[in-house]
Amino acid sequence: MRDPATRRELKKAVVWFGVGGAVALLVLLIQPLLIIFAGLVFASMLEGGVRLLGKVLPIGRGWRLLIVVLLTVAFIVVTVYQTGAGIAIQFAQLQATLLIQAERLSVWASGQGIMPGMADLKDIMQQALGSVGRLTSWVGTALGALTTIFMILVIGLFVAIEPRIYEQGLQWMVPTDFRGEFALTFDRMSRQLRRLLAGRLLGMAIEGVMTWIALMIAGVPMAMVLGIITGMLAFIPNVGAIVSGSLMIAVGFSAGLHTGIAAIVVYVLIQTFDGYVVIPMVARRTVELPPALTLSMQILASTLFGVLGLMLADPMTAMIKVALERNSQRTAEEDEEAGADTGG
Template sequence: MATDTPLVQEPSPNELRDPFVRQELKRASVWFGMAGAIALTVLLIQPLLIILAGIVFAALLDGGVRLLGKVLPIGRGWRLLIVVLLVVAFLLGTFYLTGVQVTEQVTQLRSTLEAQANRFTSFLSKQGLMPGASDLNGIAKQALGSVGRVTSWVGTAIGAITSLFMMLVLGLFLAIEPGVYERGLQWLVPTDARPEFARTIRRMGVTLRKLLAGRLVGMAFEGVFTGIALAIGGVPMAMLLGIIAGILAFIPNIGAIITGVLMVAVGFSAGTHTGIWALVTYLVVQTIDGYVVVPMVARRTVDLPPALTLGTQIMASALFGILGLALADPMTAMVKTALERSAEREGEQAGE
C-alpha cells in the first residue's frame, strides 16, 4: 500500500550546494594546489634557477644604470647601453690580454693539483692513516667533471653555454623594461594585496642591488690583491689564482676555503718558502677582507649573518648543485627582506 512519503529537501553530499561540501572542497583544493606547486617546482627547479640567475644579472645591470645616472643625466636606455658595452669591453679585454696565459695556467694547475693530491695521499699512507696508496686521478677527474656541470639539467658544454646565454639575454630584457615585468607580477596578485606586494618587490630589488654591489667590491679586492701578492712571492700561476680568488669571492665562506686550498697546494708545489708565502698571503687577504672590507661594505649594503649564509649555501648546493650554491646568497637576501617587511606590516597593523 502506497504511502505519502515527504520529499527530501536537504542537498545530497555530492551536491556543491551543501556548505560543508563546499568548505571541504576548498580545503582539499588548497592542499592539492600546494602539493602540485611543490611537485612542479621540483621538476622545473633548474629552469627556475636559470630565471633567478637572469634576475640577479638584471639587478646587477640596473645597479650600474642607476649609478651611472648620478653622473650622466641621460635616458635610461642610453645608460644601459653604456653599461653593457663597458661589461663586454672588460670581458673581451681581459680574455684578449690574459687568454693564452690563463689557458696554459689552467692545464698546469690541473697537473699540479693532481700531483699534490697524490703526494698527500702517499704521505697519509706512510703514516698509516689510509689503508693503502690510492691514485686520486680518477676521483679528481670525477670531481672536476661534477663541478664543471652548471646544472644537472645541462650536462654538456654546449648546454652550459646555452644556459649562460639564456641567463644573460633574460637579464638584459629584464633590465631594459623592469616596470613592465613588475606590473605583470602585480597583475597575478589580488587587488587589495598589490600595494604591499609592490612595496616588498621594490625593497627586495634594493636589497639585491646592494648585495651585488658589495660582492663586486669584495671580488675586486680579493682578486687584485691576491694576484699581486702571489706574483711578488713568485708563486706559479699567480694571475690564474687571482682570477679564481676574485670569482670565488662571490660565494663567501665556501669560496674562501676553496681559494685557500688551491693557493697553498700550488705554493708548496714550487717549494717550502713559496708555499709559506702563499699561506701567509691567503691569511692576510682573508683577515683584511673579513675585518676591514666586509664590515665596511656590510654597513652600506646587506649584512647577512655568516652562519645563515653558510647553512643556506650547504643546503642549496646539496639540493640544486653548483648554480644553487652561487645563488644561495641572493635567495637568502630576498627571503630575509620579505620576512622583515612582513614583520613590519604586522607591527603596523598591531599599532593601529
C-alpha cells in the same frame, strides 16, 4: 555535491592536491627557475651600474644602460684577447697540479696510517674538489654551461631594459588587495639586492686583484688564474674563501716549500684584510647577513640545487630576509592599529 559539507571538504582536497602539484612542479622546473633568478640577479647588477652612472652623467636611462653593457662587453673582450691563451694554459696546468698534489697527499696519508689506501683519499679529494673541476671544465669547453650563461645574460638584459613591465606583470599575478604591499616589498627586495651585489662585485675585484699581485710577487705559479678564481669565488662567501685558499696553497707547495709557505702567508693576509677592512666597509652600505645563516643557506642550496644554487644562495637569503622583515613590520603595524582602536 549539493551538500555544503561535501563541497567544503572537496575544496580542501583540491587545495592539498594543488599544493602537492605545485611542489612537484617546482622540483621538476627548479633548474629553469634558477636560471631565471640568475637572470634577475644579472639585471640587478646592470641596474646598479645604470644608477651609479646616473650620478655623474645626466643622460637618459637607456643611454646609460647601453654604456654599461658596452663597457662590460669591452672589458670581457679585451681581457680574453690579452690573456685568453695564457689563462687557458694556466687552467690546464692548474688541473694537472691539483691531481699531482692529491696523489702526493694520498701517499703521505697512507704512509702515516691515516688512510688505509691511496684510493680512499684520492676519492675524497676528487669529491672535495669536484666543484673546482666543474669550474675549470666549465671555463674551458662546457657547451651546456655556455648556453646557460647566454640565457642568463639575455634574460638579465631584457629585464634591465624595461624593468617596470616585468614588475607590473608580477603585480598582476597577485590579488588586487595585496598588490600595494607586494609592490612595497618588491621594491625593498630590489634595493637590497642591488646593494648586496654592488658590495659583492667590489669585494670580488679587490680580492682578485690583490691575490694576483701578491702571488706574483711571492713567485707562486699561475698567479693570474689563481687571482681570477679567487675573485670569482669571492662571490660565494665562506665557501669561496676556503676553496680558493686550498687551490692557492696546493699550487704554492707544488713549486717548493718556501713558495708554499709564501702562498699560505698571502692567503692569511688577504683574508685578514678582507675580513677586517673590505667586508665591514661594504657591510655598512649594504645588507649584512649573519655568517652562520649564510653558510646554512649555502649548504641547503648546494645540496638541493647544485653549484648554481650555491652561487645564488646569498641573493636568495637576502631577499627572504627582507620579505620576512617586512612581514614582521606589517604585523606590528596591524597590532598597533588594533590596539589603538581598542583603546579608543
